[in-house]
Amino acid sequence: MRKSWWKLLSVVLLAYAVIGGFLLPVPKIPQLQETIRNLYYHVCMWFAMMILFTTSVVYSIKYLRTLNAEYDIRAKEFAAVGLVMGLLGYATGAIWAAYTWADPNNPAYASFGSIAREPKLIGAAMAILVYFAYFILRDSVTDMDKRARVSAVYNIFAYAMLFPSIWIVPRLLPSLHPGQEGNPALNFNDIDARMRMVFYPAVIGWTLLGVWIATLRIRLHILSEKKWSNA
Amino acid sequence: MRPKSVISLFRKDLLLEMRQQYALYGVMLYVLSTVFVLYLTMDQPVAETWNALFWVMQLFVCINAVAKSFLQESRGRMLYFYTIASPSEFVIAKVLYNLLLMAGMNGLTLLLFVAFMGNPTDSGWLFAGISFLGALGLSLIFTMLAAIASKAMQQASLMAILGFPVIMPQLLLLMRLSKLAFSETFTAGADVGIVWLLLALDASVLLLTLILFPFLWKD
Numbered sequence: 001m002r003k004s005w006w007k008l009l010s011v012v013l014l015a016y017a018v019i020g021g022f023l024l025p026v027p028k029i030p031q032l033q034e035t036i037r038n039l040y041y042h043v044c045m046w047f048a049m050m051i052l053f054t055t056s057v058v059y060s061i062k063y064l065r066t067l068n069a070e071y072d073i074r075a076k077e078f079a080a081v082g083l084v085m086g087l088l089g090y091a092t093g094a095i096w097a098a099y100t101w102a103d104p105n106n107p108a109y110a111s112f113g114s115i116a117r118e119p120k121l122i123g124a125a126m127a128i129l130v131y132f133a134y135f136i137l138r139d140s141v142t143d144m145d146k147r148a149r150v151s152a153v154y155n156i157f158a159y160a161m162l163f164p165s166i167w168i169v170p171r172l173l174p175s176l177h178p179g180q181e182g183n184p185a186l187n188f189n190d191i192d193a194r195m196r197m198v199f200y201p202a203v204i205g206w207t208l209l210g211v212w213i214a215t216l217r218i219r220l221h222i223l224s225e226k227k228w229s230n231a
Numbered sequence: 232m233r234p235k236s237v238i239s240l241f242r243k244d245l246l247l248e249m250r251q252q253y254a255l256y257g258v259m260l261y262v263l264s265t266v267f268v269l270y271l272t273m274d275q276p277v278a279e280t281w282n283a284l285f286w287v288m289q290l291f292v293c294i295n296a297v298a299k300s301f302l303q304e305s306r307g308r309m310l311y312f313y314t315i316a317s318p319s320e321f322v323i324a325k326v327l328y329n330l331l332l333m334a335g336m337n338g339l340t341l342l343l344f345v346a347f348m349g350n351p352t353d354s355g356w357l358f359a360g361i362s363f364l365g366a367l368g369l370s371l372i373f374t375m376l377a378a379i380a381s382k383a384m385q386q387a388s389l390m391a392i393l394g395f396p397v398i399m400p401q402l403l404l405l406m407r408l409s410k411l412a413f414s415e416t417f418t419a420g421a422d423v424g425i426v427w428l429l430l431a432l433d434a435s436v437l438l439l440t441l442i443l444f445p446f447l448w449k450d
Contacts, residue, residue: 064446122399129396136392140383150382153443157375158397160439164432165400 007212013205017044020198027194038096040198044206045089046124051207052082052214053127057159060152070222072148075155076138077217079131081210086128093121123166130158232319240316240324244300245331258296258332262340265291270347278351278413285344286406289365290398292336297329297373298390301381318445326374326440333370337362351413358412364426365405368433372398375440378447404429 021040029036059075062068103111115121137154141147248255269284276284304312312321341362345355352358373394380390408425411417 126396126399133392133396137379137383137389140389142384146382149446150379153446154379154393157379157439157443158393160435161372161397161400164435168400168428169403 006208010205010208010212013201014209017198017202017205021202024198025194032100035096035099036195038092039195040202042089042092042096043199044202045085045092047203048207048210049082049085049089049127052078052085052210053131053159055211055214056082057155060155063148063152064156067145067149069144069148069225072152073221073225074214074218075152077214077221079134079155080217081214083128083131083135085206085210086124086131089124090128119169122169126165127162130162134158232317232323236316236320237324237327240312240321241327244324244328248332254299255332258292258336259339261295262288262292262336263343266340266343266347275349276351281344281348281351282406282409282413284348285340285362286365286402286409288340288344289337289362289369290402292340293333293366293369293373294387294390294394296332296336297370297377298380298387300325300329300332300374301377302386304381313448318448319441321448322374322378322440322444325378326371326437329370329374330367333366334363337366353414354412358409361405361409361412364408364429365401368401368405368429368436369398371433371436371440372401375436375443378440378444382447401429401432404432 017040021037026034026036056075056078059071059078063071063075097111097115101111101115116125134151134155138147138151141150265288269288273280341359373390376390376394376397377386380386380393383389404425408422408429411422
């Protein structure tokens, strides 16, 4: 019980974020209307993704310092859950864009070409491609120690390259996406006080849920590893 | 780190290239035939297309040229280097060699592009300078990625997968910067800003390579 308080917290916060997210009042903005509630899901996914990827890199660094195989498993599973969060971020973003950005006179796929050029989408695409590549790299090395070492090196290298690009690219291209200069939703003036009441708990809730899933996967992975080494 | 052993490792790569010329000629032929295919598929592209084609071409040439720098080292030879040199010496020699190779290929690509596809730039020398800056960045990043990919199977295709998301911001910056050579006006100081940004990126790649390569090195 003492150890699982954060899991309960996650459930409570998410229940609040979902119920409050649908029922609490939001500011009425002409272009957005009620779609503004998607902020509670869409932006939270990206926050959770970045936090999980960062955790993954921290474990990769720890792995290279200690060469303890458990850290490698942790790095891998955090990256995997981060990737799922990223894909969900894309999905929620696509729904949102379909109602706000896409040209209603054309079929949705006809707008894809112009929407995909969004700098924020490019940044997100890079993050997701990097971690897809990370998993392909992992699968293409057969030796276990070598796999752990090589993938940890790539994880750190790619992550370090990713961050400058997330700052740089938005400043090079025009954008419709909110939060042109810097990180959307982190700025206090950006977001209405009523929405902050739901938004911050939602971020914490989704991140905790991601961590929870990752820890379950890590335990499963370690158990199956033990099973194979004993068999 | 001793500069002397960096130089002798660098000379070894150069000497090997001179002795087994097929690899070098292979990359040169790759450049030639790609430009020729482009030439056949379209005549005299407009400036924007020319620019985009040039940078995409650079990317693929770099992958092909740099990929072999670690592939040609057999396991036994790596073991030998391990006993006589430190990882940073080894990787710096590789970086220098790839820089030289990529600079040469860059010059060749530029020459062939102008010969076959015309010269839409307003200031050819400026474009050449920017392209050498690009060659520097590309060869630095792909040296590290080649080192990573050399530890895995299907190295050549893996390098492309690993590299594309990492190289994208650099490539965007370079394409943007090269518009200078097409007489596009920049807001005051923006062009110098991009150059500094590119150099800072290159420096950070070099630093990361020096920190991370030792972990790839020991097998």
